[in-house]
Amino acid sequence: MHSPRKIEFESLIKKVENHKNDKLPLVMYCLPGDTVIRALFQKDDVLHHIKDFKERGFVFAPFDNSLQTIVLKSNTSYISDFEVSNQIESGKKEVVTNDEAFHLELVKKGIQEIRSGKLKKVVLSRQVQVETEKNELSIFKSALHKYPTALRYLWYHPKVGTWIGASPEQLLKVEGNQIHTTSLAGTLPVIDNNNPEWSQKEFIEQQMVTDFLKVEIAEFVNDIKTTKVSSVKAGKLWHLKTNITADLKSFDQLKPLLKRIHPSPAVCGVPKDLAKKFILEYESYRRNYYTGFLGELNLTQEHSTSLYVNLRCMSLDANQATIFIGGGITEASNPEMEWQETNNKCQTMLSLL
Numbered sequence: 001m002h003s004p005r006k007i008e009f010e011s012l013i014k015k016v017e018n019h020k021n022d023k024l025p026l027v028m029y030c031l032p033g034d035t036v037i038r039a040l041f042q043k044d045d046v047l048h049h050i051k052d053f054k055e056r057g058f059v060f061a062p063f064d065n066s067l068q069t070i071v072l073k074s075n076t077s078y079i080s081d082f083e084v085s086n087q088i089e090s091g092k093k094e095v096v097t098n099d100e101a102f103h104l105e106l107v108k109k110g111i112q113e114i115r116s117g118k119l120k121k122v123v124l125s126r127q128v129q130v131e132t133e134k135n136e137l138s139i140f141k142s143a144l145h146k147y148p149t150a151l152r153y154l155w156y157h158p159k160v161g162t163w164i165g166a167s168p169e170q171l172l173k174v175e176g177n178q179i180h181t182t183s184l185a186g187t188l189p190v191i192d193n194n195n196p197e198w199s200q201k202e203f204i205e206q207q208m209v210t211d212f213l214k215v216e217i218a219e220f221v222n223d224i225k226t227t228k229v230s231s232v233k234a235g236k237l238w239h240l241k242t243n244i245t246a247d248l249k250s251f252d253q254l255k256p257l258l259k260r261i262h263p264s265p266a267v268c269g270v271p272k273d274l275a276k277k278f279i280l281e282y283e284s285y286r287r288n289y290y291t292g293f294l295g296e297l298n299l300t301q302e303h304s305t306s307l308y309v310n311l312r313c314m315s316l317d318a319n320q321a322t323i324f325i326g327g328g329i330t331e332a333s334n335p336e337m338e339w340q341e342t343n344n345k346c347q348t349m350l351s352l353l
């Protein structure tokens with residue numbers, strides 16, 4: 001394994017700019033809570049696809065697990081320190097969209113499907129397009145400072161496009177023979193310094209994710225341990241979270257394990273296949289990499305992997321940002337409140353533009 005070269009932050013930004021101007025793939029990211037930025041540069045514009053998850057590089061997987069997962073090869077890599085500065089709080093940004101009626105209908109359809117017994121939960125989403133004057137690097141820099149507890153990234157491949165995000169959710173971490181996954185669901189806005197007041201709806205919605213993960217990993221691991229449900233902040237949102245750890249039986253099982261846990265009910269639904277079918281049939285657009293997963297694969301050491309769910313993200317094309325947001329629908333959902341929840345979630349990315 002080659003070690004990354006340490007350079008100054010502004011030199012790294014310059015290298016990213018040059019690599020991107022040369023239309024070559026790269027990723028720049030900062031792990032939750034970290035102040036070290038890592039950047040990987042691929043030397044050619046080949047679109048590499050994962051075969052068995054034994055590859056080494058940075059993974060970028062779509063929501064639809066029947067489609068190909070990309071792995072960016074790390075031909076050159078750098079690390080750089082940066083200092084988190086307290087960014088001046090921007091006010092709430094308003095965007096005018098014309099998809100409210102569609103989204104309300106979609107949520108109602110989801111609730112009907114649940115009441116008829118076909119589904120237990122389905123996560124329904126939308127996209128919001130916004131013009132922006134800000135360039136990608138300054139958007140990424142804002143994410144670094146604003147969301148220090150998230151996985152912040154800027155990913156680019158000339159054959160795919162540019163994505164930026166600040167994910168609050170770890171899908172899978174493998175370290176030694178230990179695996180770690182999280183169940184994150186349920187959302188409330190952060191209001192002043194108040195603690196969130198959860199209702200049964202959010203606890204049920206989050207428990208479905210925990211139950212799913214425990215069942216799906218069982219075949220591949222020993223000794224599953226879960227923490228108590230706790231409230232965690234992601235920017236201006238609260239979520240419910242459970243940490244799950246276990247001992248992996250064999251490293252060869254990473255591919256089938258990921259196939260089982262992705263897409264989880266935090267982004268898809270229960271039962272998984274029917275919820276996915278519903279999403280692909282009724283959402284108005286293709287999610288592509290939103291609600292997929294991304295992160296390091298055997299990069300720092302063999303068998304050391306750290307993947308995050310691609311949430312609170314946007315794709316960028318020239319001056320247009322497309323922000324993706326969704327929410328978990330259960331039989332207790334209220335369509336108006338679900339619409340509002342997607343608008344609250346939209347603020348995470350809007351605040352960077």
Ligand SMILES: C=C(O[C@H]1C=CC=C(C(=O)O)[C@@H]1O)C(=O)O
Binds near residue numbers: 125185187325326328
């Ligand atoms: C699907 C999204 O969030 C998921 C993760 C946390 C909470 C969620 C919720 O409360 O619905 C979603 O399951 C999104 O942010 O686009």
